[in-house]
Amino acid sequence: MEKEKKYRPNVAAIILSSTYPLECKIFIAKRSDMDNIWQFPQGGIDEGEDAKSALLRELKEEIGTDEIEIIAEYPEWLSYDFPERVAKKMYPYDGQIQKYFLVRLKSESKINIKTKHPEFSAYQFVKVKQIFEMIHHFKRNIYIKVIKYFKEKGYI
Numbered sequence: 001m002e003k004e005k006k007y008r009p010n011v012a013a014i015i016l017s018s019t020y021p022l023e024c025k026i027f028i029a030k031r032s033d034m035d036n037i038w039q040f041p042q043g044g045i046d047e048g049e050d051a052k053s054a055l056l057r058e059l060k061e062e063i064g065t066d067e068i069e070i071i072a073e074y075p076e077w078l079s080y081d082f083p084e085r086v087a088k089k090m091y092p093y094d095g096q097i098q099k100y101f102l103v104r105l106k107s108e109s110k111i112n113i114k115t116k117h118p119e120f121s122a123y124q125f126v127k128v129k130q131i132f133e134m135i136h137h138f139k140r141n142i143y144i145k146v147i148k149y150f151k152e153k154g155y156i
């Protein structure tokens with residue numbers, strides 16, 4: 001019998017630039033601990049923390065600001081399994097279950113990826129189609145699903 005998988009609760013942010021809706025560009029960041037891996041900011045939900053509080057905390061920790069407006073959230077939690085090389089680092093979790101939020105940076109917010117524990121070495125704001133030219137890792141299918149949903153709902 002196969003063991004039941006254990007998923008780490010997590011939040012993820014698709015961040016629109018402060019020029020949205022005049023211009024639709026999305027924040028994507030390059031991980032500092034892996035070669036040429038670009039992703040959306042994300043992070044674990046602490047014990048007793050709700051998803052929106054975790055979202056704000058993670059954004060502050062990863063990009064130096066929580067000055068955002070939540071535009072929408074994906075209606076379901078999405079899960080994925082870690083590839084073997086990541087699973088060892090993330091033990092005892094087999095993967096993550098995520099709540100995705102579509103957010104817009106407030107005009108006065110300032111991004112600073114040189115945080116206390118930097119996760120990113122670079123970032124860009126790109127058009128939607130560029131995201132899929134840059135993302136080739138195990139999260140790609142979830143990114144496609146979430147972006148498609150927000151497009152169909154008319155947000156991006």
